[in-house]
Amino acid sequence: MPIAATPAGTDRVRTELDGVFARAGVEGFVHARDLDTGAEFGHRADDRVVLASVFKIPIVLEYARQSAAGQLDPAARHTVTSAYRAGGSGTDGCLYDVEMSARDLAFMMMTISDNAATDLLLDIVGPDRVRTLLDGLGFTGFGVSSCHTLDDDIRRELGLAPGSSIDDQLAGIPEERLLALGVNDPHRSPSSTPREVTALLAAIWRDEAGPAQACAEVRSIMSAQVWQHRLACGFPETGVRIAGKTGTDFAIRNEAGVVEYPDGRRYAVGVFLRSARVAGRQPHADRAIGRAARTVIDHLRT
Template sequence: MPLTTHQDGGDDVRTTLRSTFAQAGADGFVHVRDIDSGAEFGHGADSRVVLASVFKIPIALEYARQAAAGQLDPARRHTVTAAYRAGGSGTDGCLHDVAMSARDLAFMMMTISDNAATDLLLDVVGLDRVRETLDSLGFEEFGVASCAALDDDVRRELSLAADRSIDDQLAGVPPQALLALGANDPERSPSSTPREVTALLAAIWRDEAGPARACAEVRDIMRQQVWQHRLVSGFPDGARIAGKTGTDVAVRNEAGVVEYPDGKRYAVGVFLRTHTPATRQPLADRAIGRAARAAVDQLRSRQ
């Protein structure tokens, strides 16, 4: 049941959130869940949002489940070839083939959001298996896809050349055409709701999304994410944070878990649809940390 203003007493926090998102030039959607008590706070928590690279969380989970079940050798090496590379972080921007273990593909996918590593790992574990796991856990509406498929959609929509970098070609596209892309639309791109995303994270942190060994591996990898400009920016050094960012043309997200020294654990999802397709949007990045902190503080004030 979605929380109402009267149930959670969060009028002031929602006013703060609306102001934060407005200053960042974005529409924002938030959900925070106390992993152990189940208490929650939301702002647009049941709105469908574009996941962008947040959809890599269930891919990591499926890898870890198969490894824990002995169906996949995490040490077996796989090669990221030119067929997977489109330019970007990690192996996605390498000039030559790179071989690494399945575990390290998952590590690159989650810590720096390496798209080439993502698509190779997805081929290893099987998109159908990821879908089956999500469905079995009750997340039938949680979207997932390969990064290449999403790139192909952009190429088709804008009639871009297949043999040239998408980023190079987007530089000459008018802003309104970029904002109209399906990549920004939850009806045409992998999507979910903030509430569903935090439910998946809570299941991983409570060892309910698979064998305890698999859930622990996902948690460990997510705690090593390198990006400090979104979720992490809102919390003090004493809090331990695991997260996964998501970025596309007009999408800025992060979902993760904040663990406080007092033992309290909070699954957090903040999803922004920005009003500009600009590549650099520091106000939107910082708004994610500020919104997450405001929502977590609201929950902590009630406990």
């Protein structure tokens, strides 16, 4: 059983988190766990939260498991065609077809959150296999979807033209309509709880989510994520290693990952935010993720 972290400073930490979120103008949900002692700390940790691209973690895990089992050739070539591209980061924004290996699709999905690479990889490994994996590990509440499906839902809700970039059609749509979209609602979009997300990370880091080779590959890929403006900004010290996955969609700002200190102690942490705004740039919210993660991990370390 996990050990609840209950030092005298618990109330102070909750007050500090409330302040971090209030100053950033967001609603926040957090969970952190010490991967070696089982100590944990949560702030609304059992509320359901929208995962956004955090749902890509079990997809890369299923890829790595199939690769380790010899069921999938990581070097096999696959083509990201226009059927997958919607305009975004990585291959998702390319004008022409891109060919790459299954392993590199996984790398693009996790390091820069490439949605086209995600959907092609999901087709390769099989959505049913990802669902079976999660259910088998006990994460029955952890939601997964293709990015294309989520985009189609947005188009239907807003009455946008099918097959065209969503971003190019948002001008003039009132913010209240964007905030009301299903992708911002944990009951209508892939969701989980902060506690469940850190439990999945813990299983990967402890080699309990599959063969050791598969878990090691997931850890390696997640450690190469390029974004430094959320979780990483809370841990500027030399020698602190971070592996994570961000998630962003209109009002949603997330990151979940593992923070490893030079002394060998490791912490899985997930910070999930819902903003009252839909602006693409929300630096105060982004920094709040790092500050909240640092606050709860400092608490566990003391």
